[in-house]
Amino acid sequence: MPQKLLKSAHYIELGNYHYWPVLVPRGIRLYTYEQIPSFLKDNPYITDGYRAYLPSKLCLKSLFILSNETVNIWSHLLGFFLFFSLGIYDMTTVLPAASASRDDYVIYSICLFCFQVCMLCSVGYHLFCCHRSEKANRRWMALDYAGIAIGILGCYVPAVFYAFYCNEYWRQVYLIMVLAMILAVFFAQIHPYYLTKQWYSLRALIFCCVSVYGFIPTIHWIWQNGGMNTPIVQICILLIWKIYAHPGIGCLF
Template sequence: MDELSQYTSHELKKRGIALYSYVDVPHFLKGNPFILTGYRAHLPPSLCIKSLFVWSNETLNIWTHLIGFFIFLFLCIYDNVVIIPRYEGTWVDHVMYSVFLTCFEFCMLCSAGYHLFCCHSEKVCKWWLSLDLAGISVGLLGCYVPAVYYAFYCFTGWQNFYLIVVSCLMLVTLFMQLHPRYLTSRWALRRLALLCTVVGFGIIPVTHWIYLHGGYTAPIVLEFLPKVAVMYVLGILALLFYATKFPERCCPGKVDYIGSSHQWWHVIVVIAFLWWHHSGLILMEHRYNNPCTVQQTVSS
């Protein structure tokens, strides 16, 4: 009751939702000292949802990944209904693409949910933050699913091996990140270890894939290695924005609503996922146009 009266008397203005400056918001919303204005705070869930249409410093963070969710939902339907049948794909192709794009959708939805509801209370903010971080890891691990399936298409033993490893990594990630102690400082090292494992793991199947196809000069490697490199460059660029808080660090208060580091991080993540989806389709097309040789199948 106290909280509710607080919302109606102090926090809400006549024509909508009040916005606060950095110094006035609760400590759990003070994650970025270079964003000075445009904060929402103390909102009940219904007003959090209403704030979707209020121009705050979270508006672009919410919408970039909400739109991202609908893009990947559309691609999931389109791939299953149009693209995969075009190549006379099997049920396994449908499963691979559905899992892959569902991971992206999960990532987008958790992120949009976090930015939408973080202004409710500390408890809700932490719960959604756990989901947001879990979503990032699941989205990253989702990238491995079609990549491993089509890259090791002719090496079924290794294909199964890497798919099992990726599935285990996903389960461990979800278990760890939804654990109540995940966000505590005591788990800082485990958090770092998990992120390094999720990102760094990719080097192992990529190196193995190059070796199995005969080295760097093999046509398939020459065609697809640059696509992997672009993905890593996009990932590093996104992480640089995330970690350095650039550009707001250089001009505090000037990019509160448009152009802040977190918005760049969001947009680059969507671009990276779209790039990987596009590359996955080319790899699938390549596999259907170039059937496995007996030699490849035997050596797996």
């Protein structure tokens, strides 16, 4: 085939993305919203750049092309490596320097492991959601939701453990309740309608409830320490403000 025709065919495969300097493996093309299967149609405002109808091998190869999932894939993949490197740094430098106990090592390990699982599950879904099988798409979506639940668990465990370090009863109560909620989210996925578009609002509500639950132990901790004006509460508020106002500070903790 003449070079000019090959170039035209390459542009057709890339659609509006042919202006970007990307290499697309043979067998992969990008589709518009109207061209993709119904189970991929989540957001009509994203009009182009869809991968679809791919076997597993080409899903993996699509990791290195520019599509409308590129940012999702690489932000979570880099997030995984960030938490992995932070885990190594904390275990080999920060915790030994602080003379951490065995419990500290366990809690930090659980926290960082949960975050890494969350990142990898999201990478898997955004990479393989373009699989030609709807069943495979749903399985990866379920894994993504499971990863989100595990990530939420990773947020709760260290917060509850250290907030109620001197109150073992309430520490156990809150940890058991959080674990029960996460298990409930897992079991909810068994329902055949859980991953359908009809239950989208219910899925969002479930995760919102699991997240908002964190206000209960937070309010309890503030009350237990004498209210908002006590020094320890003020110090924690100041630290949280500094972490959010200057994200780089968060790497020190």
